[in-house]
Amino acid sequence: DQQVKQNSPSLSVQEGRISILNCDYTNSMFDYFLWYKKYPAEGPTFLISISSIKDKNEDGRFTVFLNKSAKHLSLHIVPSQPGDSAVYFCAAGLAGAGSYQLTFGKGTKLSVIP
Amino acid sequence: DSGVTQTPKHLITATGQRVTLRCSPRSGDLSVYWYQQSLDQGLQFLIQYYNGEERAKGNILERFSAQQFPDLHSELNLSSLELGDSALYFCASSVAGRGVETQYFGPGTRLLVL
Numbered sequence: 448d449q450q451v452k453q454n455s456p457s458l459s460v461q462e463g464r465i466s467i468l469n470c471d472y473t474n475s476m477f478d479y480f481l482w483y484k485k486y487p488a489e490g491p492t493f494l495i496s497i498s499s500i501k502d503k504n505e506d507g508r509f510t511v512f513l514n515k516s517a518k519h520l521s522l523h524i525v526p527s528q529p530g531d532s533a534v535y536f537c538a539a540g541l542a543g544a545g546s547y548q549l550t551f552g553k554g555t556k557l558s559v560i561p
Numbered sequence: 562d563s564g565v566t567q568t569p570k571h572l573i574t575a576t577g578q579r580v581t582l583r584c585s586p587r588s589g590d591l592s593v594y595w596y597q598q599s600l601d602q603g604l605q606f607l608i609q610y611y612n613g614e615e616r617a618k619g620n621i622l623e624r625f626s627a628q629q630f631p632d633l634h635s636e637l638n639l640s641s642l643e644l645g646d647s648a649l650y651f652c653a654s655s656v657a658g659r660g661v662e663t664q665y666f667g668p669g670t671r672l673l674v675l
Binding site for chain 2: 488
């Protein structure tokens, strides 16, 4: 049972336009969400996070939106740049019993076309 | 550079063998997490250690074990290796002070079992 789903395996966007990556989750107990970016042959790099008490968090060109009622979050990248081309993973956390493990989606490969 | 180091970068071995993967967390981080990423899969949480003690277990096989040493580095031991164990193994670390925290990932160890 996949608790965190990224239904789009890939996404292509023109440079300068907005990239929207989506993520759905099934466990309503998740209280912390993160986005990671991964380049080939490297480990995932932390991008941005959001707590379940918020519905939006912004950091430069990156904004994460959380819709708890729909169990949905999205990452917006504006404007998209060729260097943003990577695999993006959505992750959710459940801080229960002192365990801070993250559950990851399978990733969305973003290609930004110059 | 996340500050998390993993060795070796690549490992090729045969079925039935045993290997040890090593991880050094970021300076000051007390928690270490191990993840497995198989082909076309997201990152699967294996196990978490906090300050030398096991904190949480995920989908870790009985053939796999881990430990965290007093200097906080961690080792993941994989034994009786099977072809299906071929994957990327990532280590991540976090401060693990309060709540769910951002985890910082190492570059990974690519294991190939022949």
